[in-house]
Amino acid sequence: MLRAVVTGNVxxxxxxxxxxxxxxxxxxxAGGGSxxxxxxxxxxxxxxxxxxxxxxxxxxxxxxxxxxxxxxxIGSIDAxxxxxxxxxxxxxxxxxxx
Amino acid sequence: MLRAVVTGNVxxxxxxxxxxxxxxxxxxxAGGGSxxxxxxxxxxxxxxxxxxxxxxxxxxxxxxxxxxxxxxxIGSIDAxxxxxxxxxxxxxxxxxxx
Amino acid sequence: MLRAVVTGNVxxxxxxxxxxxxxxxxxxxAGGGSxxxxxxxxxxxxxxxxxxxxxxxxxxxxxxxxxxxxxxxIGSIDAxxxxxxxxxxxxxxxxxxx
Amino acid sequence: MLRAVVTGNVxxxxxxxxxxxxxxxxxxxAGGGSxxxxxxxxxxxxxxxxxxxxxxxxxxxxxxxxxxxxxxxIGSIDAxxxxxxxxxxxxxxxxxxx
Amino acid sequence: MLRAVVTGNVxxxxxxxxxxxxxxxxxxxAGGGSxxxxxxxxxxxxxxxxxxxxxxxxxxxxxxxxxxxxxxxIGSIDAxxxxxxxxxxxxxxxxxxx
Numbered sequence: 001m002l003r004a005v006v007t008g009n010v011x012x013x014x015x016x017x018x019x020x021x022x023x024x025x026x027x028x029x030a031g032g033g034s035x036x037x038x039x040x041x042x043x044x045x046x047x048x049x050x051x052x053x054x055x056x057x058x059x060x061x062x063x064x065x066x067x068x069x070x071x072x073x074i075g076s077i078d079a080x081x082x083x084x085x086x087x088x089x090x091x092x093x094x095x096x097x098x
Numbered sequence: 099m100l101r102a103v104v105t106g107n108v109x110x111x112x113x114x115x116x117x118x119x120x121x122x123x124x125x126x127x128a129g130g131g132s133x134x135x136x137x138x139x140x141x142x143x144x145x146x147x148x149x150x151x152x153x154x155x156x157x158x159x160x161x162x163x164x165x166x167x168x169x170x171x172i173g174s175i176d177a178x179x180x181x182x183x184x185x186x187x188x189x190x191x192x193x194x195x196x
Numbered sequence: 197m198l199r200a201v202v203t204g205n206v207x208x209x210x211x212x213x214x215x216x217x218x219x220x221x222x223x224x225x226a227g228g229g230s231x232x233x234x235x236x237x238x239x240x241x242x243x244x245x246x247x248x249x250x251x252x253x254x255x256x257x258x259x260x261x262x263x264x265x266x267x268x269x270i271g272s273i274d275a276x277x278x279x280x281x282x283x284x285x286x287x288x289x290x291x292x293x294x
Numbered sequence: 295m296l297r298a299v300v301t302g303n304v305x306x307x308x309x310x311x312x313x314x315x316x317x318x319x320x321x322x323x324a325g326g327g328s329x330x331x332x333x334x335x336x337x338x339x340x341x342x343x344x345x346x347x348x349x350x351x352x353x354x355x356x357x358x359x360x361x362x363x364x365x366x367x368i369g370s371i372d373a374x375x376x377x378x379x380x381x382x383x384x385x386x387x388x389x390x391x392x
Numbered sequence: 393m394l395r396a397v398v399t400g401n402v403x404x405x406x407x408x409x410x411x412x413x414x415x416x417x418x419x420x421x422a423g424g425g426s427x428x429x430x431x432x433x434x435x436x437x438x439x440x441x442x443x444x445x446x447x448x449x450x451x452x453x454x455x456x457x458x459x460x461x462x463x464x465x466i467g468s469i470d471a472x473x474x475x476x477x478x479x480x481x482x483x484x485x486x487x488x489x490x
Contacts, residue, residue: 015173075309113271135197211467369407
């Protein structure tokens with residue numbers, strides 16, 4: 001998955017059949033600055049940090065026939081990945097935790 | 099998906115079996131300037147901004163046996179992604195909207 | 197798909213089972229200069245401009261069990277994508293054309 | 295697969311249905327420095343070197359319906375890839391070894 | 393596929409279920425210098441030039457349930473792709489050759 005920030009909507013009136021209900025949002029990938037367009041069913045807004053899944057698993061999430069969608073926002077990110085509540089340091093894993 | 103602009107046609111007379119009806123269009127990806135060839139069934143023209151889906155979901159869109167196509171134009175883009183009608187700012191989401 | 201030019205053969209005597217009949221050709225991707233190895237069933241030659249499909253759809257083209265092949269030459273390119281016979285300019289689309 | 299080092303957690307409270315139990319960990323890919331978010335079921339910790347698989351095979355690992363996950367930590371790396379216990383030099387392969 | 397040279401082993405004792413028998417080898421991609429980890433069933437050695445297939449077709453090669461593997465060494469390369477026994481020049485194709 002990629003962390004990204006929503007930068008805007010992409011509107012397409014003339015389009016192929018089979019696209020699901022939802023929005024096409026342009027997002028900027030964290031770090032690199034590259035942009036892609038992801039499908040959104042969560043009502044994400046401009047400036048929001050999101051988690052984007054890519055490839056056929058994005059399409060497979062939809063019920064029924066997979067739509068021609070190769071990027072999907074799967075969640076809104078609560079906090080940066082490097083904050084204090086981050087993963088436990090290596091070596092401090094709790095035995096039995098899976 | 100990627101935003102791209104159509105830059106021309108790619109013609110191939112000698113080719114493998116199983117390719118569907120439509121056009122191979124060369125497109126330039128917005129931002130980076132990299133180019134790829136996408137299949138088009140919408141009659142897109144040179145200079146047109148389009149939305150391109152990549153990978154196996156492009157092939158899966160076609161009825162019957164998926165053709166050897168890994169990029170498909172799924173729509174013509176109405177307006178830039180950063181215009182005034184863009185997504186709602188974070189925090190202004192309508193409760194209950196999905 | 198990617199436009200590329202064939203630059204040579206790749207020979208592999210010691211290899212895994214399940215590879216189909218045909219040639220492994222090294223190609224240089226147009227524009228970037230990056231190289232990859234694509235499977236060829238068309239008898240493409242060095243210096244020839246070809247269209248390459250990547251990913252699982254390349255393997256799915258083969259009859260029977262999909263082979264471990266992730267890039268396939270699907271056609272020989274007749275002419276550059278930016279020539280005079282290119283796609284119609286945006287706005288000149290013929291009504292009813294699909 | 296990619297070698298990477300875990301750099302933190304990514305938390306997402308508002309998210310789509312169908313995500314499995316486990317953690318979203320941000321990892322930094324060895325060498326390039328690019329970052330991605332991988333799903334973890336091993337309890338990996340910050341600073342740990344891990345092996346990450348990408349694409350639909352990450353989702354296919356989960357039992358039942360494949361979740362919308364395109365990167366999965368498949369193991370914790372014991373040692374660097376260029377150490378003394380590395381693969382045998384070419385030419386020293388044991389006959390009959392498969 | 394990618395041409396690459398084996399640079400070492402990657403060892404992982406603590407790992408998820410479902411990984412097949414064989415070795416995880418780190419390889420350096422020809423040209424760019426980027427590195428990835430590929431699964432090997434051929435007994436490839438350090439310094440050996442190999443051909444690597446990526447994505448779901450790598451996993452699909454294995455019998456039974458596809459393992460969480462996204463890169464597989466499919467062959468050892470006999471000779472450089474630009475040597476004298478390379479593909480025929482364009483225009484010298486033998487009629488009737490497929």
